[in-house]
Amino acid sequence: MENRLTSLYTLQLVDSSLDELQEMKGDLPKIVAELSETVKNKLALKKQLDDILKKSIAGRDKTDVDILTLKEKIEKHKTQQFQVKTNKQYDMLAREMDNAQDKITQLQKEMENLENKAEQAKEDSTKLQPEIEELQSELAERKKELAAVNKEHEDEELKLKHQREKLVSRISKSDYQMYERIRKAKEGRAIVKVQRNSCGGCFNRATPQRVLELRKNSAIITCERCGRILVSDEIVESAKKLL
Ligand SMILES: [Zn+2]
Secondary structure, three states: OHHHHHHHHHHHHHHHHHHHHHHHHOOHHHHHHHHHHHHHHHHHHHHHHHHHHHHHHHHHHHHHHHHHHHHHHHHHHHHHHHHOOOHHHHHHHHHHHHHHHHHHHHHHHHHHHHHHHHHHHHHHHHHHHHHHHHHHHHHHHHHHHHHHHHHHHHHHHHHHHHHHHHHHHHOOHHHHHHHHHHHHHOOOOOEEEEEOOEEOOOOOEOOHHHHHHHHOOOOOEEOOOOOOEEEOHHHHHHHHHHO
């Protein structure tokens, strides 16, 4: 039974050290992740705008060609009007020319719309460019900082993670789950030492009965107030030796 408590408390020591390392990195991992996401989204938005620009210009050019074709058609009809023999043929050509003129007016409006769309997309995309560059350089800077902090503690972190793995493999699944549950709920401290018969987490005084039980180092005793697992000095000492 002492092994069970010792393993758990050793795990607590390892996790606390890992938490400390994490704290040293501060907000950097989060900042890097958030910045990466922002850069990714802005790049996607810029690509969208550039696509709109490209499509609008292609559309405008095509409309331009269509208008030219219609104008040529009108010119051709004008010449033909001089050659027709009947009024009916003459009127028919006139109607076709009217239709072509209407179509040209419509296409010119479309062309103007596409022109405006392209201009807006270009303006938005151009505005976005320096913003993206600034974010990218900030991201690179932050990544460098994080890499430096990581490098500084790389060996220690690796050693702790390795120790953790070994310990977890020795702890029963139910004990581990209980430990993790309390740790999550109690800001990382699932197991605390009893000091002067009080819980080392919330300082609640343990009943004499509990203190007696605790000294046997044979069962998992939790604090009545905060629910953390309580351990005696002996467990603390033997855990330290394991590290
Ligand atoms: Zn407590």
